[in-house]
Amino acid sequence: xxxxxxxxxxxxxxxxxxxxxxxxxxxxxxxxxxxxxxxxxxxxxxxxxxxxxxxxxxxxxxxxxxxxxxxxxxxxxxxxxxxxxxxxxxxxxxxxxxxxxxxxxxxxxxxxxxxxxxxxxxxxxxxxxxxxxxxxxxxxxxxxxxxxxxxxxxxxxxxxxxxxxxxxxxxxxxxxxxxxxxxxxxxxxxxxxxxxxxxxxxxxxxxxxxxxxxxxxxxxxxxxxxxxxxxxxxxxxxxxxxxxxxxxxxxxxxxxxxxxxxxxxxxxxxxxxxxxxxxxxxxxxxxxxxxxxxxxxxxxxxxxxxxxxxxxxxxxxxxxxxxxxxxxxx
Amino acid sequence: xxxxxxxxxxxxxxxxxxxxxxxxxxxxxxxxxxxxxxxxxxxxxxxxxxxxxxxxxxxxxxxxxxxxxxxxxxxxxxxxxxxxxxxxxxxxxxxxxxxxxxxxxxxxxxxxxxxxxxxxxxxxxxxxxxxxxxxxxxxxxxxxxxxxxxxxxxxxxxxxxxxxxxxxxxxxxxxxxxxxxxxxxxxxxxxxxxxxxxxxxxxxxxxxxxxxxxxxxxxxxxxxxxxxxxxxxxxxxxxxxxxxxxxxxxxxxxxxxxxxxxxxxxxxxxxxxxxxxxxxxxxxxxxxxxxxxxxxxxxxxxxxxxxxxxxxxxxxxxxxxxxxxxxxxxxxxxxxxxxxxxxxxxxxxxxxxxxxxxxxxxxxxxxxxxxxxxxxxxxxxxxxxxxxxxxxxxxxxxxxxxxxxxxxxxxxxxxxxxxxxxxxxxxxxxx
Numbered sequence: 046x047x048x049x050x051x052x053x054x055x056x057x058x059x060x061x062x063x064x065x066x067x068x069x070x071x072x073x074x075x076x077x078x079x080x081x082x083x084x085x086x087x088x089x090x091x092x093x094x095x096x097x098x099x100x101x102x103x104x105x106x107x108x109x110x111x112x113x114x115x116x117x118x119x120x121x122x123x124x125x126x127x128x129x130x131x132x133x134x135x136x137x138x139x140x141x142x143x144x145x146x147x148x149x150x151x152x153x154x155x156x157x158x159x160x161x162x163x164x165x166x167x168x169x170x171x172x173x174x175x176x177x178x179x180x181x182x183x184x185x186x187x188x189x190x191x192x193x194x195x196x197x198x199x200x201x202x203x204x205x206x207x208x209x210x211x212x213x214x215x216x217x218x219x220x221x222x223x224x225x226x227x228x229x230x231x232x233x234x235x236x237x238x239x240x241x242x243x244x245x246x247x248x249x250x251x252x253x254x255x256x257x258x259x260x261x262x263x264x265x266x267x268x269x270x271x272x273x274x275x276x277x278x279x280x281x282x283x284x285x286x287x288x289x290x291x292x293x294x295x296x297x298x299x300x301x302x303x304x305x306x307x308x309x310x311x312x313x314x315x316x317x318x319x320x321x322x323x324x325x326x327x328x329x330x331x332x333x334x335x336x337x338x339x340x341x342x343x344x345x346x347x348x349x350x351x352x353x354x355x356x357x358x359x360x361x362x363x364x365x366x367x368x369x370x371x372x373x374x375x
Numbered sequence: 376x377x378x379x380x381x382x383x384x385x386x387x388x389x390x391x392x393x394x395x396x397x398x399x400x401x402x403x404x405x406x407x408x409x410x411x412x413x414x415x416x417x418x419x420x421x422x423x424x425x426x427x428x429x430x431x432x433x434x435x436x437x438x439x440x441x442x443x444x445x446x447x448x449x450x451x452x453x454x455x456x457x458x459x460x461x462x463x464x465x466x467x468x469x470x471x472x473x474x475x476x477x478x479x480x481x482x483x484x485x486x487x488x489x490x491x492x493x494x495x496x497x498x499x500x501x502x503x504x505x506x507x508x509x510x511x512x513x514x515x516x517x518x519x520x521x522x523x524x525x526x527x528x529x530x531x532x533x534x535x536x537x538x539x540x541x542x543x544x545x546x547x548x549x550x551x552x553x554x555x556x557x558x559x560x561x562x563x564x565x566x567x568x569x570x571x572x573x574x575x576x577x578x579x580x581x582x583x584x585x586x587x588x589x590x591x592x593x594x595x596x597x598x599x600x601x602x603x604x605x606x607x608x609x610x611x612x613x614x615x616x617x618x619x620x621x622x623x624x625x626x627x628x629x630x631x632x633x634x635x636x637x638x639x640x641x642x643x644x645x646x647x648x649x650x651x652x653x654x655x656x657x658x659x660x661x662x663x664x665x666x667x668x669x670x671x672x673x674x675x676x677x678x679x680x681x682x683x684x685x686x687x688x689x690x691x692x693x694x695x696x697x698x699x700x701x702x703x704x705x706x707x708x709x710x711x712x713x714x715x716x717x718x719x720x721x722x723x724x725x726x727x728x729x730x731x732x733x734x735x736x737x738x739x740x741x742x743x744x745x746x747x748x749x750x751x752x753x754x755x756x757x758x759x760x761x762x763x764x765x766x767x768x769x770x771x772x773x774x775x776x777x778x779x780x781x782x783x784x785x786x787x788x789x790x791x792x793x794x795x796x797x798x799x800x801x802x803x804x805x806x
Binding site for chain 2: 115116136193196197200201202203204219221222308309310311312313314316317318319330333334335336337
């Protein structure tokens with residue numbers, strides 16, 4: 046790149062550069078081809094993104110400044126009114142807390158278990174493909190089926206989980222009514238589905254770690270655990286960051302699981318007192334059930350900002366954590 | 376600028392529909408392009424089963440210039456959501472749309488989105504075709520008829536004969552009717568049952584509370600659309616009565632239609648159930664063959680009668696052929712047609728004449744001991760008083776304010792805390 050720019054101005058003492066050379070139409074076409082075609086080729090993505098990604102994003106921000114119901118003919122401009130109301134809305138804070146709690150309960154254990162699973166899968170196993178497909182199976186199962194089955198398992202009166210707990214002499218748990226246990230049940234659903242998927246991504250990254258490094262560590266007398274923490278984990282850093290950021294985005298948008306977990310079919314309430322209503326569920330309910338479109342747009346934007354902030358925090362955290370113990374990571 | 380906003384929204388939704396739901400792209404009023412000789416294409420949108428398939432063919436056969444496309448959606452929830460979105464985007468709706476009673480209050484205060492059927496409908500369709508309360512409920516505040524009534528869900532009481540016997544309670548016709556005479560006698564019998572068996576009397580607080588609420592003169596909103604949940608003392612006293620009975624062990628704490636509720640039918644977790652006509656099928660399916668002959672239904676309901684469910688056919692303003700659409704809707708909701716639909720699906724007709732038809736009166740249900748359920752529910756339908764005014768948000772208050780709050784009480788909240796939760800939630804819905 047730099048060499049090109051250096052060569053471009055005509056060398057030293059040459060007379061003033063001549064005007065642009067006359068080009069024929071065909072030449073101009075081919076210049077245009079070289080110049081603009083690449084943009085044309087990548088345009089479809091940006092056009093589609095603009096239509097279904099950027100436009101809704103911007104339009105939502107516009108809409109969030111209005112007091113407008115779904116079937117209203119027109120909205121009333123209220124500036125940041127929706128946002129100030131949102132900050133005073135206890136249901137919003139409940140939903141935000143629920144979301145974060147479910148997110149922590151799901152993403153945390155999920156990544157630890159996924160790395161562990163990947164490490165196990167990375168050892169010498171018979172029929173490795175079988176195992177790998179096996180842990181991916183939950184991911185293939187329809188989310189709705191998962192939701193219905195887990196809601197059944199965690200039924201407070203006739204659910205299997207409570208029956209098993211009773212056999213062991215443990216008290217029945219109100220998986221629907223109790224806030225923490227409802228989060229735990231939903232997080233279980235999320236973990237069951239996503240752990241295998243993340244394990245495979247981590248496994249791919251593990252496979253890519255050069256053998257030589259491990260061998261060198263082995264010769265230096267490092268134990269298996271030491272090799273895992275000092276070699277494997279630091280080298281997994283970019284992958285872990287990817288996994289953490291994507292599961293942050295997914296985890297903060299949990300919708301189907303809590304919706305299907307509600308005993309009342311089709312309900313968006315997230316339990317009798319919103320004890321497991323997530324932000325997306327609250328947003329959906331506000332937009333399409335309560336039909337306060339402007340207010341729902343404000344929720345959507347706040348959720349967007351929350352996700353960005355938490356993703357950045359996670360990014361920094363993961364970079365920190367995964368680099369400890371690494372000899373040099375620059 | 377405001378107009379622009381609306382346009383842009385319509386554009387956004389239309390776009391989303393076009394991109395995301397291409398499968399539905401062809402829905403809505405089709406232009407009468409092609410086949411020049413006055414050929415008109417009509418479309419009709421329904422959910423679950425209306426039993427209209429054969430009827431529509433019959434209509435096409437007698438009206439050679441009309442071609443009908445029928446869009447069926449499996450579930451009511453997604454159907455009504457689509458309905459609202461398409462109303463908002465002012466495009467994509469069918470010429471005739473079905474609207475369920477519970478969702479009607481969402482659109483009844485926006486009559487400008489629908490054609491007034493008294494204006495465009497056939498002149499021979501008179502209000503006396505329907506039960507008065509059904510007709511009134513389909514009329515907006517300013518008198519526009521938004522929908523022709525199709526079916527209804529008159530309420531009766533279902534009960535487990537064997538469980539009552541086990542509790543040493545009388546099961547003969549007269550005693551059971553006396554038990555279901557009023558809410559006081561109903562809850563008193565519940566106490567007796569709980570004491571004798573230690574088991575629950577009804578499935579959940581909210582199922583009872585909703586039935587009581589629907590018997591009040593006014594709903595959750597007053598006629599001028601002000602929230603009445605605090606000002607109307609009857610609502611609170613119903614609340615107190617139900618939660619007290621629930622607190623004494625009368626509720627099985629099973630949320631209606633949940634998997635646990637289904638299991639409750641099999642387990643005999645409760646002895647009575649508020650039973651609209653369509654509930655008989657649900658009871659049969661959930662209780663299963665092993666409980667055949669144990670359930671009974673009687674033409675008594677505490678404090679008179681009530682209604683739960685039923686639909687309307689409306690013609691949205693978007694329709695390109697409103698007159699023809701209204702004619703079709705009027706024909707479908709005529710007594711003869713609704714009796715045929717009843718024979719097919721069991722949807723109970725809302726037309727006065729249909730309630731007297733021999734086909735309906737002779738209808739029996741073998742799961743409920745060959746009871747003449749046609750006659751029974753026709754009698755219950757006539758017991759329903761006048762239509763309760765349901766303002767915008769009424770259905771949502773029931774679904775998202777009082778029902779969850781009653782569930783919270785069942786899960787351990789005090790009735791007073793639960794009441795506060797319901798009031799707060801209702802205030803948020805109607806703001």
